[in-house]
Amino acid sequence: MSGPVTAALGAGSGAGSGAGSNLGAKYAKFRDASHAALGETMTAQVRRAIAQVHGLDHAPGDNGARDDPPADAAWLAYARRMPFEHTAITDEEAAAVVAELGEARYVAFSVVAALADAECRAARVDLPGLTA
Amino acid sequence: MSTRPRISSAIPGEPAQFSNGLAHQPAIAASFGDLYAAFWDSDVLSARLKEVARMRNARVTECGFCRNVRFDKAMGQGLGEEIVDAIDWGYETSDKLSDAEKAVLKFTDAVIHDPELLTGDAKSALRRHLSPEQIAELGLGLTLFLALAKALITMGLEPEMMDRTVLPTPAAVEPA
Numbered sequence: 384m385s386g387p388v389t390a391a392l393g394a395g396s397g398a399g400s401g402a403g404s405n406l407g408a409k410y411a412k413f414r415d416a417s418h419a420a421l422g423e424t425m426t427a428q429v430r431r432a433i434a435q436v437h438g439l440d441h442a443p444g445d446n447g448a449r450d451d452p453p454a455d456a457a458w459l460a461y462a463r464r465m466p467f468e469h470t471a472i473t474d475e476e477a478a479a480v481v482a483e484l485g486e487a488r489y490v491a492f493s494v495v496a497a498l499a500d501a502e503c504r505a506a507r508v509d510l511p512g513l514t515a
Numbered sequence: 516m517s518t519r520p521r522i523s524s525a526i527p528g529e530p531a532q533f534s535n536g537l538a539h540q541p542a543i544a545a546s547f548g549d550l551y552a553a554f555w556d557s558d559v560l561s562a563r564l565k566e567v568a569r570m571r572n573a574r575v576t577e578c579g580f581c582r583n584v585r586f587d588k589a590m591g592q593g594l595g596e597e598i599v600d601a602i603d604w605g606y607e608t609s610d611k612l613s614d615a616e617k618a619v620l621k622f623t624d625a626v627i628h629d630p631e632l633l634t635g636d637a638k639s640a641l642r643r644h645l646s647p648e649q650i651a652e653l654g655l656g657l658t659l660f661l662a663l664a665k666a667l668i669t670m671g672l673e674p675e676m677m678d679r680t681v682l683p684t685p686a687a688v689e690p691a
Contacts, residue, residue, distance in 0.1 A: 388658050391651040406655055409553050413546040420540050469665045470516040470577055477521040477671065486522050487539040493670050494543055497662035504661070507630040508622070510654040513638070514647040 386444035386502045390511040420491035428452040429462045430499040436466045443506035465496045521671035533672050552687040560652040563592035567616050569660050570602045571623045578664035583677045588684035615644040626657045
């Protein structure tokens with residue numbers, strides 16, 4: 384998995400060296416750490432759920448593999464609210480996700496979901512194309 | 516939107532806020548800190564233009580913490596409050612903002628609000644004022660501003676009250 388931000392930083396740095404390449408490597412490390420903390424399967428499920436809210440079949444950079452999440456998971460409904468309703472998520476909805484995941488994993492989930500939303504948005508404006 | 520923390524501090528005895536909440540995941544916190552410092556340290560895109568985009572994101576996402584923080588590097592490049600005040604709805608007609616700043620703001624709105632705003636004219640303006648390397652860096656900044664603001668808000672880590680606060684620009688920690 385890479386995604387539009389990594390692709391843009393690679394393209395924007397020309398031959399792949401310099402500031403863009405350095406930032407690209409650091410962004411990849413942050414992204415990978417977030418995904419590892421949540422776990423590969425759930426990361427893919429969260430990213431796909433959010434991509435679908437944006438009208439995309441799968442998250443940018445993901446391979447489109449399907450591993451359906453439990454439909455009644457509190458975290459799934461919560462993730463779907465991240466793109467356009469983040470200020471409307473209630474304390475009760477958050478508490479249900481914390482109860483499902485535990486506090487530390489909820490932190491990872493929050494970062495992964497928010498990053499997925501931002502990457503979908505970067506893809507929808509074709510960030511890599513703008514830097515080509 | 517809640518200002519009641521939905522997580523505890525990972526550091527015993529401290530009230531929950533963003534940095535000690537993120538510390539529940541040390542690898543995420545460390546890699547984000549390293550990335551964010553490098554981003555602000557890079558001068559490919561000026562700190563002033565980065566801060567213009569960050570302030571716009573703060574308004575649109577309703578991140579009160581983000582909106583009240585100022586980074587000193589951008590202030591040193593002339594980003595005063597009269598310019599920050601102009602980063603509001605109707606910025607297109609402001610005489611306080613440069614054409615480059617307006618192009619950055621339009622792109623910011625397209626990313627964080629509505630991609631349809633990136634019309635042919637808006638795209639041309641962006642490319643006229645920014646190089647591909649600068650657009651890439653702006654794209655990274657917007658990704659981080661948006662994602663971290665939403666993570667902060669949804670974890671309930673918005674402060675109830677906060678004065679405008681000037682902070683040192685994030686920077687890499689020098690090895691001892």
